[in-house]
Amino acid sequence: MAETEKQAGASPEDDGPLLPASFTFTVPRKEISMVSDMGKWKRSQAYADYIGFILTLNEGVKGKKLTCDYPVSETVEKLMSLLGTLDRWIDETPPVDQPSRFGNKAYRTWYSKLEQEAETLVSAVLPEELGAAAPEVALYLKEAVGNSTRIDYGTGHEAAFAAFLCCLCKVGALRVEDQLAIIFKVFDRYLRVMRKLQKTYRMEPAGSQGVWGLDDFQFLPFIWGSSQLIGPEELPPSLTLVPTLLQKNKYRHVIRVLVWYRFS
Structure with missing residues (x-):
C-alpha cells in the first residue's frame, strides 16, 4: 500500500479531524516484488490496518x-451506485466473437472505461473535502476488477x-456504523458484479489452487460467511451444498451467492 495510507489519520470511530492539514496523498506504487518483500509488508502499519479492517x-x-437491521449511509449508497455503473458497462460491452474460448477481449474495452473514469467514480463517493484522495484510492478500485492483459481475476x-x-x-468516508452495510450491501454487490464479469468475459482464475482452493475467484466470503454461521443454530458444513436451506436461513456469503453460481 502507499506510504500515505500507512500514516493514516483518525480511525472511523473518532469524531476529530480526519487528516492533518499538511497531509498529502500519493498514487500507490508496487512495493512487493519478491518473497523477501513479504516480511516488510507484514511488519508494516498498512498490513496491521488491512488485517484489522477484515477482522473488525x-x-x-x-x-x-x-x-x-443496519443503517445505510450516503457513502454506502454512492458505492452501490458506483458498482451499478460497472454492472451497466458490462451490458454495454458484449463479448466479441473470437476463436479462443477463454479471456474474451471485450473485457479490455470494459476495463478501459474504468481506467478512464475511475477517479471520477471515486470522487463521487468521497466527501468534497477529501477529493484529493481520489487518485490514490482509485488505483485500488482499478486493481479490484481483474487484469486487462491476462484477462483473469483472482x-x-x-x-x-x-x-x-x-x-x-x-x-473517514466510511464509518464504524457502516460495518454491516459494507458486507451485506457493498461487498455483496461487488461479488455479484465480479461473477458477472467472470461469466460474461470467460475470465481465467488468477493463481487458482485447484482442489486446494475453496473457490477459484473469491476468498473473503468464506471468512465473513463462516462468522455469520456462529450462533445458537446448528448449521453443519454440509449445509453449504443445499441452496434452498441457505435461502431459508438468510445467510449469504459462503453460502448463497457462491453456491448459487456453482449450481445455476
Whole structure:
C-alpha cells in the first residue's frame, strides 16, 4: 500500500479531524516484488490496518442474518451506485466473437472505461473535502476488477477491493456504523458484479489452487460467511451444498451467492 495510507489519520470511530492539514496523498506504487518483500509488508502499519479492517468486519457480522437491521449511509449508497455503473458497462460491452474460448477481449474495452473514469467514480463517493484522495484510492478500485492483459481475476483482485474499502474507512468516508452495510450491501454487490464479469468475459482464475482452493475467484466470503454461521443454530458444513436451506436461513456469503453460481 502507499506510504500515505500507512500514516493514516483518525480511525472511523473518532469524531476529530480526519487528516492533518499538511497531509498529502500519493498514487500507490508496487512495493512487493519478491518473497523477501513479504516480511516488510507484514511488519508494516498498512498490513496491521488491512488485517484489522477484515477482522473488525468479521466480528461485526458474527451471527448476523440478512434480515437484521443496519443503517445505510450516503457513502454506502454512492458505492452501490458506483458498482451499478460497472454492472451497466458490462451490458454495454458484449463479448466479441473470437476463436479462443477463454479471456474474451471485450473485457479490455470494459476495463478501459474504468481506467478512464475511475477517479471520477471515486470522487463521487468521497466527501468534497477529501477529493484529493481520489487518485490514490482509485488505483485500488482499478486493481479490484481483474487484469486487462491476462484477462483473469483472482483473490488478489478481491484483496484490492478490500483495500479500497479500507482506504475509505481510513479517510473517514466510511464509518464504524457502516460495518454491516459494507458486507451485506457493498461487498455483496461487488461479488455479484465480479461473477458477472467472470461469466460474461470467460475470465481465467488468477493463481487458482485447484482442489486446494475453496473457490477459484473469491476468498473473503468464506471468512465473513463462516462468522455469520456462529450462533445458537446448528448449521453443519454440509449445509453449504443445499441452496434452498441457505435461502431459508438468510445467510449469504459462503453460502448463497457462491453456491448459487456453482449450481445455476
